[in-house]
Amino acid sequence: MDSMTVEQNGINAVPEAERHGLPRDLFWPWAGSNLSLFGVAFGVYIVGLGLGVVPAIITGAIGYVLSFLLVGLVAVGGTRSGVPTMTLGRAPFGYQGNKLPALFSYISNVGWEIVLVTLSAQSGAAILARLAPGIPATTATAVCFAVAAVVVIAIGVYGHAMIMAVQRYLTYAFVVLTVIYMILMVPRLGGALETTAGPGGWVGGVIFAMTLLGLGWVNCGADYSRYLPSGSRPRSVALWTTLGGALPPMVLLVFGVLLAGGDPKLAGAAGTDPVAALAGALPTWFLLPYLLTAIGGFLAGAIMDIYSSGLSMLALGVPVRRHYAVLIDGVLMVLGGCYLLFVSTSFFGTFQAFLAIIGVVMAAWVAIFLVDMWRLRADGRSYDERLLRPGAPALNWAGLVSLVVASVVGLGLIASADPYIAKVVGFLMSDELKKSTFGAANIGVVIALVLAGVLYFLITTFTRRPRGT
Numbered sequence: 001m002d003s004m005t006v007e008q009n010g011i012n013a014v015p016e017a018e019r020h021g022l023p024r025d026l027f028w029p030w031a032g033s034n035l036s037l038f039g040v041a042f043g044v045y046i047v048g049l050g051l052g053v054v055p056a057i058i059t060g061a062i063g064y065v066l067s068f069l070l071v072g073l074v075a076v077g078g079t080r081s082g083v084p085t086m087t088l089g090r091a092p093f094g095y096q097g098n099k100l101p102a103l104f105s106y107i108s109n110v111g112w113e114i115v116l117v118t119l120s121a122q123s124g125a126a127i128l129a130r131l132a133p134g135i136p137a138t139t140a141t142a143v144c145f146a147v148a149a150v151v152v153i154a155i156g157v158y159g160h161a162m163i164m165a166v167q168r169y170l171t172y173a174f175v176v177l178t179v180i181y182m183i184l185m186v187p188r189l190g191g192a193l194e195t196t197a198g199p200g201g202w203v204g205g206v207i208f209a210m211t212l213l214g215l216g217w218v219n220c221g222a223d224y225s226r227y228l229p230s231g232s233r234p235r236s237v238a239l240w241t242t243l244g245g246a247l248p249p250m251v252l253l254v255f256g257v258l259l260a261g262g263d264p265k266l267a268g269a270a271g272t273d274p275v276a277a278l279a280g281a282l283p284t285w286f287l288l289p290y291l292l293t294a295i296g297g298f299l300a301g302a303i304m305d306i307y308s309s310g311l312s313m314l315a316l317g318v319p320v321r322r323h324y325a326v327l328i329d330g331v332l333m334v335l336g337g338c339y340l341l342f343v344s345t346s347f348f349g350t351f352q353a354f355l356a357i358i359g360v361v362m363a364a365w366v367a368i369f370l371v372d373m374w375r376l377r378a379d380g381r382s383y384d385e386r387l388l389r390p391g392a393p394a395l396n397w398a399g400l401v402s403l404v405v406a407s408v409v410g411l412g413l414i415a416s417a418d419p420y421i422a423k424v425v426g427f428l429m430s431d432e433l434k435k436s437t438f439g440a441a442n443i444g445v446v447i448a449l450v451l452a453g454v455l456y457f458l459i460t461t462f463t464r465r466p467r468g469t
Helices: 023-033 038-047 053-081 097-130 137-160 160-188 199-210 219-222 236-262 264-274 274-279 284-314 322-342 347-378 395-409 444-462
Strands: none
Touching: 023 053, 023 160, 023 236, 023 284, 038 053, 038 199, 038 236, 038 264, 038 274, 053 199, 053 219, 053 236, 053 322, 097 137, 097 219, 097 274, 097 322, 097 347, 097 395, 137 160, 137 284, 137 322, 160 236, 160 284, 199 444, 219 284, 219 347, 236 264, 264 274, 264 347, 274 284, 284 322, 347 395, 347 444, 395 444
8 A cells, every 4th residue: 555545445345456465564653653752751650669670671661562562462453354443342342332432532632632633733832942033932832733633634634654654754854863962862771769668669660561451552552463474473463563562662761761860850851741851951053853753753653643533533433434533533522622722721621530540441452451361262263253244242241341340440549640630540449558669559440450451351251152153
């Protein structure tokens, strides 16, 4: 498929004749979308759990790899079926029952589009304030927001081939600029950090790293692998997805940890506003390349989100073409971004906390999805016979019950600093636990993941019968 042609496939299975490429091509979209400078802040966050340099790096690396391995396993389903992620969810949840997790997926994708494009606009405005002090802050923000929104929507409309090409070149550029940036910041790095947390801190670090990275992408894994030939090796599909998603942010993680060890004051500021804080430590000649790196990293993630949100909308049953779904999502992204940038002064934190709730649900979803995919493979059946023919089962209560129960338990085990969100989460935790390492790490996300998989396995084991027959 030509990258300059608008993609015509929606949530249908991609015909074998249109499939192409190699599993290693999956490295680029996942690498580009996770090279945001927020990866530096993630290192600061993990150190904040009371971990020293080595423990923070080890736990962060383990969490990154484990969480993106889940994305890689979901990607295998896309290669086998040619169908996007949330359409595959019809297998464990039923044709109609799948609309519940598809709705959460849609909200998650659109929410992150808004957050990432808003961050890119704020980042651009902060750096332009140093490059051109005479430009009013509101004008700079508006211009950066408009450019970011147009780029994200346009690439999303063109679709898969354009995204795969753009993300490859963005990754090349980000790697070069990030290396230069790190060289300039070497004098501020150090290893003067002590571990104050006990053994639970190590576990908390792994869990926290998982919630920071891969668990936010599990509902998109198959969207970018479904154009690969169906005969592609599953191990290679999972491996290249995992490497692309985990390795680049791991470098930024190490940098953030070392920054916390060498310049705690700057690291603290970077944990709150990484782009503006880190720009303040740079020479003027590198500000423009830094601006492109900062904005580009956020936009690469937003591009992936807007494409996947369009596919989630189609999985909900909205009768529009894929590129029109992207345009609708683009309008929502613009409206949400305008509200965050120019109207609200406090909604941003609340909105991010709300997205943590979505993360619990999607963690439960991916466990159910993977157990079902394993069961399907073990039974020697394909997705086609259950998903793509008329009369597919409307509801699969095993999947729905597992999702709801695990999500409720998971929400009861996450903490939130936002006073409004705090009222609906953490109801299974004591005040002491909320303030502990586990509370800060949002352990409920991983609990939901494990519980959902176990429940679905047990329910389907005791009520096992051929479905869709």
